[in-house]
Amino acid sequence: SPSTLGRGICIITGASKGFGHTLAQQVCSLLESGSVLLLVARTGTLLQKLTEELQSSTSAQQLVVRCIEADLSTEEGVKETVRAAKQEDVKDVDHVLLINNAASLPSISHFSSFINPDEVNSYLFFNVTSALTLTAGILQAFPPRPGLRWTVVNISSAFALQALPSWVLYCTGKAAREMMFRVLAAEEPNVKVLSYSPGPMDTEMQEEICRLTGACYDLLPCQEPGAKLMKLLLDNNFISGSHIDFFDA
Numbered sequence: 001s002p003s004t005l006g007r008g009i010c011i012i013t014g015a016s017k018g019f020g021h022t023l024a025q026q027v028c029s030l031l032e033s034g035s036v037l038l039l040v041a042r043t044g045t046l047l048q049k050l051t052e053e054l055q056s057s058t059s060a061q062q063l064v065v066r067c068i069e070a071d072l073s074t075e076e077g078v079k080e081t082v083r084a085a086k087q088e089d090v091k092d093v094d095h096v097l098l099i100n101n102a103a104s105l106p107s108i109s110h111f112s113s114f115i116n117p118d119e120v121n122s123y124l125f126f127n128v129t130s131a132l133t134l135t136a137g138i139l140q141a142f143p144p145r146p147g148l149r150w151t152v153v154n155i156s157s158a159f160a161l162q163a164l165p166s167w168v169l170y171c172t173g174k175a176a177r178e179m180m181f182r183v184l185a186a187e188e189p190n191v192k193v194l195s196y197s198p199g200p201m202d203t204e205m206q207e208e209i210c211r212l213t214g215a216c217y218d219l220l221p222c223q224e225p226g227a228k229l230m231k232l233l234l235d236n237n238f239i240s241g242s243h244i245d246f247f248d249a
Contacts, residue, residue, distance in 0.1 A: 002234055006149060007032040008095030009088060011081075011138060013072060014102030016041035018203035019155065021050060022222035023099060026230050028054050028063065036064040036088050040081050040102070044069040064088070072102050072134065073126035082137035095149040096142045097233070100131045100177075103155065105205050106169035108212055114168065127173035132180055144190035151233065154181045156195040156243060178243060185241030192240045194232065198225030199246040220246070 010027050014020040016039070024039055031037065037054070041047045047067040054065045068084045071077040090096075106123045107113075114120055135152060144150045159167060160174035178195050185193035200206055202219040210216040225246045232238055232249060 002236075003030075004032050005030045005097060005233060006093075006095035007034050008093050008097055008149075009036040009038070009085070009090045009142070010095075010097040010099070011038045011040065011085060012099045012101060013040045013081075013134070015039035015067075016043040016046035016050060018205065019198060019201055019222045019226065020099075020101040021046075022226045023101065023229070024050060024054065026223075026226045027097070027099075028058055028061075028065070030230060030234070031061070031063055033062045034064075034092065035061075036066070036090060036093070038066055038068055038081075038085060038088070040068045040070055040072070042069065042071040042073075042077070072130040073104070073122070075133075078130050078134050078137065081134060082141060085138055086141045090142065094147075095151070096138070096144075097151045097153070098135060098138050099153040099155070100135065101153075101155045102130075103127055103173075105208055106167075106173070108166050108170075108209075110166055111168050120169065123169050124173060124176070128176045128180070131177055135181075135184070139188075139191070144188055146190060148190070150188075150191040151236075152181060152184065152191060152193045153229070153233075154178070154193070154195040156197045158197050158199075158245060160195065160197070161243065182241040192236070192238070194238055194240075195243040196225075196229050196232070197243065197245040198222075198229070201225060 015024045051065050051067040070080045157174045159171045160178040181193045200217040201222050228249050
């Protein structure tokens with residue numbers, strides 16, 4: 001297997017904490033000199049701290065690490081992220097890697113309680129629409145072509161495939177993203193697409209789920225699912241459009 005992800009531009013959303021924070025650290029060590037790492041989140045202070053840490057730890061690699069403070073639950077946040085990516089000088093890169101990690105926890109309630117379209121639309125905009133429009137914008141900014149490796153990762157869930165009572169918004173959002181990225185894989189032969197389910201991890205979101213529902217799982221440290229994703233990307237032998245679960249990989 002290759003030992004690096006090449007000289008690339010990598011964009012990670014939801015990078016300021018949790019799984020995104022871990023992925024930023026792990027990807028950073030696999031990028032070659034001259035690569036660009038763009039970290040996107042709405043929490044500017046945490047994002048800046050992570051950026052400074054990565055710049056310090058990778059100074060010998062000569063990576064460009066930038067933070068983009070943007071709220072992807074808004075149209076302007078998506079546009080700002082695409083604008084920032086377009087400004088990078090990446091004419092010599094051989095790999096574009098986009099990791100769609102940003103997501104939110106919806107209301108956990110019975111199906112019949114969701115009578116407010118604004119609540120539903122707000123959740124689906126952040127968790128579906130913004131992922132679609134951001135990916136489309138980055139595809140336009142760096143058009144796929146033979147010789148340029150292009151990878152899109154959708155951070156998914158087992159509940160993209162399995163119904164869970166009282167989780168209608170979460171399951172709907174994950175399922176919609178799953179199909180959305182399968183369509184991309186079918187359309188673009190020069191883009192490899194992976195939906196990766198990392199399992200229950202030790203994050204603030206899982207702490208909140210435990211508090212709200214009493215469903216408290218044995219949690220994985222983020223480094224373990226992250227390391228498995230890095231191996232999948234390095235091996236690069238997954239079928240484009242496929243769904244791979246941490247426990248099956």
